Amino acid sequence: MPEWVSALRLLGPEFSQSEELWIAELPRERAADVMARLRGLGFGAELAVYVRPRLKRPAIRDGRTREARARRDSTPGFTNRGVRSDEEGRFSLTPEVLALRLGKRAEGHVLDLSCGIGGNAIGFARAGCRVTAVDLDGTRLAMAKHNAKLYGVADRVTFVQADARTVEVDADLAFIDPPWGGDYNKTRTTLEDLPLLADVLDRGRRPLWAKVPPSFDARTVDASAEAWFGEAAGDRHRVKFTLLRF
Numbered sequence: 001m002p003e004w005v006s007a008l009r010l011l012g013p014e015f016s017q018s019e020e021l022w023i024a025e026l027p028r029e030r031a032a033d034v035m036a037r038l039r040g041l042g043f044g045a046e047l048a049v050y051v052r053p054r055l056k057r058p059a060i061r062d063g064r065t066r067e068a069r070a071r072r073d074s075t076p077g078f079t080n081r082g083v084r085s086d087e088e089g090r091f092s093l094t095p096e097v098l099a100l101r102l103g104k105r106a107e108g109h110v111l112d113l114s115c116g117i118g119g120n121a122i123g124f125a126r127a128g129c130r131v132t133a134v135d136l137d138g139t140r141l142a143m144a145k146h147n148a149k150l151y152g153v154a155d156r157v158t159f160v161q162a163d164a165r166t167v168e169v170d171a172d173l174a175f176i177d178p179p180w181g182g183d184y185n186k187t188r189t190t191l192e193d194l195p196l197l198a199d200v201l202d203r204g205r206r207p208l209w210a211k212v213p214p215s216f217d218a219r220t221v222d223a224s225a226e227a228w229f230g231e232a233a234g235d236r237h238r239v240k241f242t243l244l245r246f
């Protein structure tokens with residue numbers, strides 16, 4: 001387990017560490033649930049799950065069904081009524097509570113290089129930062145503007161329709177939540193899968209924080225990594241994204 005993932009948060013309090021293994025004695029159902037939750041998760045490395053005695057197929061299947069059901073109760077995006085969104089915006093929105101928490105770690109002027117419908121930009125602004133929010137897509141940018149008004153932070157955010165690669169704005173911190181490419185089943189992703197992030201990095205923007213999928217192999221970049229978990233019952237033990245700090 002990489003150091004930047006809280007193993008206890010991921011696995012639950014029953015687990016304890018013994019050398020390279022995290023071990024717990026669990027009722028069969030709980031073991032099936034943990035197994036389902038860890039399925040396909042690798043953080044870029046190999047994460048192997050052993051259950052002894054082996055679980056029978058129906059128990060594994062039931063665990064997967066419970067996991068799929070639990071996923072429906074996930075940490076909400078925007079909670080204010082009246083927010084505007086399109087499908088991609090809703091799908092890629094950073095949960096409100098996590099965006100605000102991230103915002104509280106920043107200060108000064110933040111440049112959000114791919115703001116979408118504004119999840120992070122609004123989080124930074126609510127935490128007191130001045131924000132320049134950039135997106136290539138004008139429709140989504142207009143939605144972000146509307147949403148910022150709804151959250152009472154429009155006066156702290158400047159919206160710019162531009163390409164993140166070429167936008168020329170100086171800031172204390174740049175943040176990027178690039179498109180993740182749509183394949184959420186990959187067990188390992190790198191900069192090759194996130195070309196927008198790769199380009200922004202190549203252009204030397206620093207300091208830069210990036211929100212990348214949990215499958216990102218953080219060993220392939222020169223950055224500190226941190227796994228961010230959900231808050232709702234259905235994703236409290238699930239890594240929602242990895243934060244890279246360059």
Ligand SMILES: C[S@@+](CC[C@H](N)C(=O)[O-])C[C@H]1O[C@@H](n2cnc3c(N)ncnc32)[C@H](O)[C@@H]1O
Nearest residue numbers: 092093094114116118119120135136163164177
């Ligand atoms: C993952 S979403 C951002 C979600 C946002 N952080 C939120 O929580 O609402 C990625 C956004 O990047 C935008 N995008 C894609 N290519 C871009 C580029 N070259 N420059 C700026 N924005 C770009 C897309 O239009 C999309 O809205």
